[in-house]
Amino acid sequence: SKINLKDYKKPSFDVETIDLDIKLFETYAQIDSVLKMVRQTTGDLVLFGEDLELLMVKMNGSQLGTEDYQQQAGKLTISDAPNEVTLEIQVRICPQTNTALEGFYMAGSGDDTMFVTQCEPEGFRKITFYPDRPDVLAIFTTRLEADKRYPTLLANGNLVEAGEVTDEPNRHYAIWHDPTNKPSYLFACVVADLDVLTDSYKTSEGRNVLLEIYAKSADIDKCDVGMQALKDAMKWDEVNYGRAYDLDRYMIVAVSQFNMGAMENKGLNIFNTACVLSSPETTTDARSFSVKAIIAHEYFHNWTGNRITCRDWFQLCLKEGFTVYRDQSFSADQQSSAVQRIDDVATLRAHQFSEDAGPLAHPVRPESFVEINNFYTTTVYEKGAEIVRMIANTLGQEDFRKGTDEYFRRYDGQAVTVEDFLSALSITDNKIEDFIDWYRQPGTPVVSGHQNYDSATQTLTITLSQQTRHVSGFDAPKPLPIPVATALFDKDSGNIIAERMLLLDQATQTFACEDVASEPVVSLLRDFSAPVQLNYDYQDEDLAFLLTHETNGFNRWQVTQMLVNRILLQGQGSKSSPDVYLQALAQTLPRLAADDAMLAARLLDIPSAQELASAINKNYDPELIKAQREALYQQVAEALKDQWAGLYEQLPMQSYEDSADARGTRALRNVVLDMALTANVNGAVEWAEQQYNNASCMTERFGALKAMVNHQVTNADEYLADFYERFQENDLVIDLWFSVQASADTVSTDVIQSLLEHQDFDWNTPNRVRSVISAFSSQPTVLWTQEGLEIYTGVIKKLDDANPVLASRLLQTLARWNTLVEPRRQMAHNKLLDLQKHAASKHVIESLESVLKAEN
Ligand code: ARG
Ligand code: ZN
Numbered sequence: 096s097k098i099n100l101k102d103y104k105k106p107s108f109d110v111e112t113i114d115l116d117i118k119l120f121e122t123y124a125q126i127d128s129v130l131k132m133v134r135q136t137t138g139d140l141v142l143f144g145e146d147l148e149l150l151m152v153k154m155n156g157s158q159l160g161t162e163d164y165q166q167q168a169g170k171l172t173i174s175d176a177p178n179e180v181t182l183e184i185q186v187r188i189c190p191q192t193n194t195a196l197e198g199f200y201m202a203g204s205g206d207d208t209m210f211v212t213q214c215e216p217e218g219f220r221k222i223t224f225y226p227d228r229p230d231v232l233a234i235f236t237t238r239l240e241a242d243k244r245y246p247t248l249l250a251n252g253n254l255v256e257a258g259e260v261t262d263e264p265n266r267h268y269a270i271w272h273d274p275t276n277k278p279s280y281l282f283a284c285v286v287a288d289l290d291v292l293t294d295s296y297k298t299s300e301g302r303n304v305l306l307e308i309y310a311k312s313a314d315i316d317k318c319d320v321g322m323q324a325l326k327d328a329m330k331w332d333e334v335n336y337g338r339a340y341d342l343d344r345y346m347i348v349a350v351s352q353f354n355m356g357a358m359e360n361k362g363l364n365i366f367n368t369a370c371v372l373s374s375p376e377t378t379t380d381a382r383s384f385s386v387k388a389i390i391a392h393e394y395f396h397n398w399t400g401n402r403i404t405c406r407d408w409f410q411l412c413l414k415e416g417f418t419v420y421r422d423q424s425f426s427a428d429q430q431s432s433a434v435q436r437i438d439d440v441a442t443l444r445a446h447q448f449s450e451d452a453g454p455l456a457h458p459v460r461p462e463s464f465v466e467i468n469n470f471y472t473t474t475v476y477e478k479g480a481e482i483v484r485m486i487a488n489t490l491g492q493e494d495f496r497k498g499t500d501e502y503f504r505r506y507d508g509q510a511v512t513v514e515d516f517l518s519a520l521s522i523t524d525n526k527i528e529d530f531i532d533w534y535r536q537p538g539t540p541v542v543s544g545h546q547n548y549d550s551a552t553q554t555l556t557i558t559l560s561q562q563t564r565h566v567s568g569f570d571a572p573k574p575l576p577i578p579v580a581t582a583l584f585d586k587d588s589g590n591i592i593a594e595r596m597l598l599l600d601q602a603t604q605t606f607a608c609e610d611v612a613s614e615p616v617v618s619l620l621r622d623f624s625a626p627v628q629l630n631y632d633y634q635d636e637d638l639a640f641l642l643t644h645e646t647n648g649f650n651r652w653q654v655t656q657m658l659v660n661r662i663l664l665q666g667q668g669s670k671s672s673p674d675v676y677l678q679a680l681a682q683t684l685p686r687l688a689a690d691d692a693m694l695a696a697r698l699l700d701i702p703s704a705q706e707l708a709s710a711i712n713k714n715y716d717p718e719l720i721k722a723q724r725e726a727l728y729q730q731v732a733e734a735l736k737d738q739w740a741g742l743y744e745q746l747p748m749q750s751y752e753d754s755a756d757a758r759g760t761r762a763l764r765n766v767v768l769d770m771a772l773t774a775n776v777n778g779a780v781e782w783a784e785q786q787y788n789n790a791s792c793m794t795e796r797f798g799a800l801k802a803m804v805n806h807q808v809t810n811a812d813e814y815l816a817d818f819y820e821r822f823q824e825n826d827l828v829i830d831l832w833f834s835v836q837a838s839a840d841t842v843s844t845d846v847i848q849s850l851l852e853h854q855d856f857d858w859n860t861p862n863r864v865r866s867v868i869s870a871f872s873s874q875p876t877v878l879w880t881q882e883g884l885e886i887y888t889g890v891i892k893k894l895d896d897a898n899p900v901l902a903s904r905l906l907q908t909l910a911r912w913n914t915l916v917e918p919r920r921q922m923a924h925n926k927l928l929d930l931q932k933h934a935a936s937k938h939v940i941e942s943l944e945s946v947l948k949a950e951n
Contacts, residue, residue: 096465097463097464097465098463098464098465099462099463100407100409100460100461100462100463101462103406103407103409104138105135105136105230106135106136106141106226106228106230106231107134107135107136107137107138107139107140107141108132108133108134108135108140108176108180108226108231109132109133109134109135109231109232109233110130110131110132110225110226110231110232110233111131111132111133111233111234112129112130112131112233112234112235112236113128113129113130113131113225113233113234113235113236114128114129114236114238115127115128115223115235115236115237115238116128116237116238116240117199117222117237117238117239117240117284118240118241119190119210119239119240119241119242119245119286121242122189122191123187123188123189123190123191124187124188124189124190124199125150125185125186125187126184126185126186126187126188126222126223127183127184127185128182128183128184128185128223128224128225129181129182129183129184130180130181130182130184130225130233131179131180131181132179132180132181132182133178133179133180134176134177134178134179134180139172139173139174139176140172140173140174140176140180141170141171141172141226142170142171142172142173142182142224142225142226142227143169143170143171143217143220143224143225143226143227143228144169144170144171144186144220144221144223144224144225145169145198145220145221146188146193146198146221147186147187147188147220147221147223147224148186148187148188149166149171149184149185149186149224150185150186150187151183151184151185152164152171152182152183152184152185152224153182153183153184154173154176154180154181154182155177155179155180155181156181159173169220171224184223184224186223186224188221188222190210193221194859194897194898195897195898195899195900196213196352196353196354196861196898196900196901197213197214197217197218197221197354197900198212198213198214198218198219198220198221198222199211199212199221199222199284200212200213200352202350202351202352202353203351203352204859207311209245209247209285209286209287209288209289209350210241210245210285210286210287211283211284211285211286211287211348211350211365212282212283212284212285212360212365213353213354213358213365214279214280214281214282214283214358214360215280215281215358216229216280216408216411216467216468217280217467217468218280219279219280219282220279222282225279226279227279227280228278228279228407229278229280229404229405229406229407229408229510230278230404230405230406230407230510231278231279232276232277232278232404232508232510233276233277233279234272234273234274234275234276235250235251235252235272235273235277235282236255236270236271236272236273237250237251237252237270237271237272237273237282237284238268238269238270238271239268239269239270239271239284239286240260240266240267240268241266241267241268241286242265242266243265243266243267244288245286245287245288246267246288247285247286247287247288247289247291247309248267248268248269248284248285248286249269249271249283249284249285249309249346249348249363250269250271250273250282250283250284250285250363251271251273251277251281251282251283251284251360251361251362251363252271252272252273252274252275252342252344252361252362253271253272253273253274253342253343253344254269254270254271254344255270255271255272256269256270257269257270271284273342273361273362274342275341275342275361275401275402276508277361277401277404278404278510281359281360281361281401281404282360282361283358283360283361283363283365284363285309285348285363285365287309287348289309289310289311289312289348290309290310290311290312290315291307291308291309291310291315292307292308292310292315292318292319292322293305293306293307294306294307294322294326296325296326296329296340296345298329298333298339298340299333299339300339302339302340302341302343303343304329304340304342304343304344304345305343305344305345306322306325306326306345307344307345307346307347308321308322308325308346308347308348308349308371309346309347309348309349310348310349310368310371310372311349313824314349314368314372316374317372317373317374317377317378318349318371318372320373320374320378320383320386320387320753321347321371321372321373321386321387321390323387324386324387324390324391325345325347325390325394327387327391327425327429328390328391328394328395328425329394331391331425331428332394332395332398332421335424336398336421336496336499336503337496337500337503338397338398338503340397341397341402342361342362344362345362345364345394346362346363346364347364347365347366347371347390347393348363348364348365348366349366349367349368349371349372350365350366350367350368351367351368351826351860351862352859352860352861352862353365353366353367353368353861353862354861354898354900354901355367355471356369356370356389357370357371357389357390357392357393358393359392359393359394359396359397359400359401361397361401364393364394366389366393367862368826368827368862369382369827369830369862370385370386370389370390371386371389371390372386372827373386375751375753375791375792375793376792376793377793377822377825377827377828378793378827379793379794379797379798379831380753380758380761380762380792380794381794383753384426384429384430384758387426387429388422388423388425388426389422391421391422391425391426392418392419392421392422395418395421395422395425396414396418398503399414399417399418399421400414400415400418402503402507402508403502403503403506403507403508403509403511404509404510404511405510405511405512406510406511406512408464408467408470409460409461409462409464410460410511410512410513411460411467411470411471411475412459412460412475412476412479412482412513412534413511413512413513413516415471415475415476415479415480416459416475416476416478416479416480416482416483417479417480417483417516419476419477419479419480420480420483420484420487423435423439423480423484429755430693430755430758431648431691431693431694431755432649433647433648433649433652433691433694434648434691434693434694434697436622436623436649437648437649437652437694437697438697439477439480440623440649440653441700441702441706442473442477443473443477443478443481443626444702444706444709445702445703445705445706445709446473446477446705447473447474447477447478447539447626448539448628448706448709448710449705449706449708449709449910449911450472450473450474450907450910451474451478451537451538451539452538452539452564452709452710452712452911453910453911453913453914453949454910454913454945454946454947454948454949455472455907455910455942455945455946456474456537456538456566457470457472457474457537458474458534458535458536458537458569459474459475459478459479459482459533459534460475460513460534460535461475462535464941465937465940465941466903466937466938466941468899468900468903468938469903469907469938469941469942472907474537478626481625481626482530482533482534482626485530485533485576485578485624485625486498486517486520486527486530488578488580488596488624489524489526489527489578489596490520490523490524490527494523494524495520497522497523498519498520498521498522498523498527499519499520501519501520501522502515502516502519502520505519506519513531513534514531517530517531526576529576529600530576532573532575532576533575533576536563536569536570536572536573536575537566537569538563538564538565538566538572539563539626539627539628540561540562540563540575540577540625540627540628541561541562541563541627541628541630542559542560542561542577542579542599542619542620542625542627542628542629542630542631543559543560543561543562543630543631543632544557544558544559544560544619544630544631544632545557545558545631545632546558546614546617546632548611548613548614548615550613550614552609553609553610553611553612554607554608554609554611555583555607555608555611555614555615555617556605556606556607556608557581557597557605557606557608557617558603558604558605558606559579559597559599559603559604559605559606560599560602560603560604561574561575561577561599561602561603561627562602563575567948574599574600574601574602575600576598576599576600577598577599577600577625577627578596578597578598578599578624578625579596579597579598579599579619579620579624579625580594580596580597580619580620580621580622580624581594581595581596581597581617581618581619581621582594582595582617582618582621583608583611583615583616583617583618584615584616584617584618584640584641584644585612585613585615586613586614586615586616586640587613589640589643589644590644591646592611592615593608593611595608596624616637616640616641616644617631618641618645618650618654619631620653621645621647621649621650621653622647622649622650623649623653629657633657635658635661635671635672635675635676636675638654638657638658638661638675639658639675639676639678639679641654642654642655642658642679642683643679643682643683648691648694648697651683651694651698652694652697652698652700655676655679655680655698655700656700656702658671658675658676658679659676659700659701659702659727660702660707660710662676662727663701663702663707663720663723663724663727664707664710664711673727673730677730677731677734677735680698680699680731680734680735681734681735681738683698684698684699684735684738684742685738685741685742688742688745688746688763689745691759692746692756692759692760692762692763693755693758693759693762693763694759695759695763696759696762696763696765696766699731699766699770701724701727701728701731703873704717704720704721704724704873704874704875705873705875707720707724708720708875708911708914709911711914712914713914714914714915714916715911715914715915715916716915716916717875717876717878717879717915717919718876720875721875721876725840728773729773729774731770732770732771732773732774733774735770735774736774736776739767739770739771739774739776739779740771740776740778742763742767743764743767743768743771743782746760746763746764746767748764748786748789748790748791748795749791750791751791751792758794761792761794761795761798762794764786764795764798765794765795765798765799765801765802768782768783768786768798768799768802769801769802769805769806772802772805772806772808773806780803780808780809783799783802783803783808784799784803784810784814786798786799787799787800787803787814793828793831796818797831797835799814800814800815800818800835801835804835804836804839805839805840805841807841815832815835815836818832819832826860826862826863827862829855829863830862830863830865830866831866833850833853833855833856833863833866833867833870834866834867834869834870835870836850837850837866837867837868837870837871838870838871838873838874839874840874842871842874842877843877844877844880844882844883844885844886847867847871847877847883847886848886850867851867851886851890858893858894858897859897861898861901864890864894864901864905868887868890868905869905869908871883871886871887872887872905872908879912879915879919879923880919880922881922884909884922884923884926885926887905887909888909888926888927888929888930890902890905891905891906891930891939892930892933895933895934895935895936895939896935896936899935899936899937899938899939900938902936902938902939903936903938903939903941903942906930906939906942906943906946907942907946909923909927909946910945910946910949912924912927912946912949913949924947927943927946927947928947930943931943931947
């Protein structure tokens with residue numbers, strides 16, 4: 096059943112304290128809880144509970160019979176409860192068979208098991224009956240009891256007491272107390288056998304904080320990168336937002352089976368191993384960089400999410416959008432900010448724009464949902480972050496800081512809304528409140544425009560207009576405030592003659608620039624000042640001009656991407672020749688390779704097949720797009736054929752170092768290697784083999800392996816076998832081994848099928864499932880076939896019951912089926928209809944319903 100934002104009601108009872116006693120046994124767990132509740136408003140006392148075996152419930156000391164409460168549809172309701180209530184509840188759950196990875200569940204198998212929780216958004220109700228909603232804040236005390244074969248017993252807050260269980264020599268317990276008022280989605284506990292890496296941090300307020308990262312003993316040597324990132328993040332939040340940590344202990348636990356990246360539980364983060372473990376030998380630079388970003392993200396949630404939390408799940412973007420903006424800013428301080436912006440914008444364009452263009456389009460703050468898990472989307476996270484960025488840029492650094500200070504001052508300890516956030520940020524400028532429409536309206540605005548130069552009056556007029564598609568089920572779109580960062584370039588000197596922030600907040604507007612001596616080239620949407628599609632009336636020569644003269648790396652990349660898109664989307668009506676682009680690349684690359692290798696590597700990006708597809712709304716032909724993409728790639732490789740050998744030599748392999756320069760060198764070397772193989776440069780196969788064999792780190796080894804696999808060099812299979820041998824013991828590296836095959840340019844459904852049947856394939860480990868299935872979906876020519884869809888929807892069917900969160904996420908990848916060219920479209924439609932007959936979880940049912948509602 097649908098839940099609507101407009102139906103929000105305050106809870107009738109508040110919880111002051113909850114005492115939890117969690118006893119883990121061989122085949123089940125028993126949970127005893129004591130809730131002290133106080134009435135806030137009239138109405139029933141409502142607790143949520145799912146998959147619980149209720150053993151006993153007492154209210155103010157007397158046991159309730161089934162006639163004293165109603166139990167249905169995941170709710171336990173007590174009518175006419177007194178104003179002060181102490182509830183004692185006893186339930187039994189089964190973490191050992193919980194494959195959904197929500198609530199309290201077992202990870203691992205055989206002798207190698209551990210127990211962890213995932214409560215966001217609504218997992219706590221799978222642990223016990225509780226008013227499991229984010230606007231109910233309580234003080235938690237948690238006692239954990241288990242067999243001593245699990246020496247690690249962790250919960251939120253501070254350790255109060257630990258010891259042996261009387262008369263049970265094999266069992267022990269620990270009691271944790273969290274002094275912060277928190278919603279149940281931030282509850283966490285861990286029962287495991289883990290090693291720990293320990294460090295400490297002294298906050299700006301003088302608090303000594305114990306830092307701990309828990310992992311399996313074999314992985315403890317891969318925790319240093321995460322630990323350093325944690326300390327960097329703690330410092331960064333003090334410097335940039337004036338926020339210090341508030342407990343004496345900060346713990347991170349690595350678990351191999353986890354649906355998402357990580358979770359910000361108060362004082363006890365739980366992380367997917369892929370998002371916390373990192374070592375040069377086993378982790379690529381890209382992955383390692385994202386480890387740091389995710390550590391920072393979860394840490395930043397302590398203020399944006401935990402201390403100030405969400406009133407209801409419609410406000411998810413309140414914590415996620417702001418926290419993503421914060422982690423992006425943190426990352427921009429750890430590498431070139433141009434490259435950071437490039438990566439964030441590329442992700443937004445590839446995933447969020449396509450979500451916004453299809454049937455799953457929803458506002459950054461949705462207004463209704465059936466299953467909130469379906470809304471942990473790139474729209475909520477990444478578009479949400481872009482809105483905060485627009486606000487921050489509009490206010491400028493100083494006023495933005497005043498606004499965030501005000502936000503923390505006003506709402507600390509509360510569960511609030513997007514409106515509250517905007518109102519705090521408006522203290523210096525009440526126009527900020529106009530940004531609310533960005534949270535309400537789905538669809539990516541398209542900004543079109545042209546210019547007019549009048550030499551008589553020396554006036555340049557820029558006309559801009561905005562248009563957003565009308566997504567069915569929503570109000571007709573209205574104009575949004577769109578900040579368009581603009582610079583005018585003098586054609587002769589190549590210098591900037593004026594910089595302006597144009598605020599486009601009507602359907603069409605003209606902006607006049609005076610005293611312009613000759614017609615300039617206009618650079619728009621600099622630094623991607625708003626999450627829109629830009630459709631300006633440029634000549635290719637203008638873009639080529641900007642490619643050379645734009646002053647920052649991001650803008651040069653953006654212009655390059657515009658050129659590439661024009662070339663590739665030729666079939667879609669544009670008609671640019673690649674010459675301008677190839678020439679500009681040939682001129683820029685050598686110098687840039689020496690100055691900023693990472694940026695040089697990005698300038699050679701050709702948008703992914705998926706990103707290109709997101710711009711096509713009808714008759715999308717995966718074969719055609721793939722062919723055009725490959726042809727352009729080939730042209731680039733050949734146009735610069737003479738340069739690859741020199742470049743490759745300019746970028747020698749050195750002993751491993753984790754600096755921005757060293758990472759840039761490795762990234763560019765991998766791109767150059769692939770280009771050289773594409774252009775059949777003499778000796779390139781040997782470079783690849785040597786790079787693989789002499790690699791100092793995973794970025795070098797995996798880059799070489801990937802290039803060999805994608806180019807089907809003669810010995811590729813031997814290298815794949817060697818890679819498997821070397822890293823057999825390391826699940827995260829074996830994930831790479833699966834994904835390099837599943838995402839290969841030459842992959843077939845037979846290969847996918849055999850990977851799924853491989854002895855190391857594991858349906859219970861989301862990382863492994865994604866290493867094959869998500870990797871494979873990056874090859875649309877194979878995905879959108881009878882056999883490809885058979886496999887893909889088969890996987891969804893298989894996971895629907897066991898792990899609906901994962902199944903539904905995988906399904907969302909198929910959202911754009913309706914844009915396909917026939918007969919693929921009809922075939923995809925049939926496969927989805929067939930899936931609908933089998934769909935069981937509300938997660939998959941809701942997603943499927945939206946996906947099938949495709950309008951265009
Ligand atoms: N709050 C977490 C983060 O952004 C994500 C948790 C999502 N979990 C889920 N089951 N949807 O870091
Ligand atoms: Zn988050």
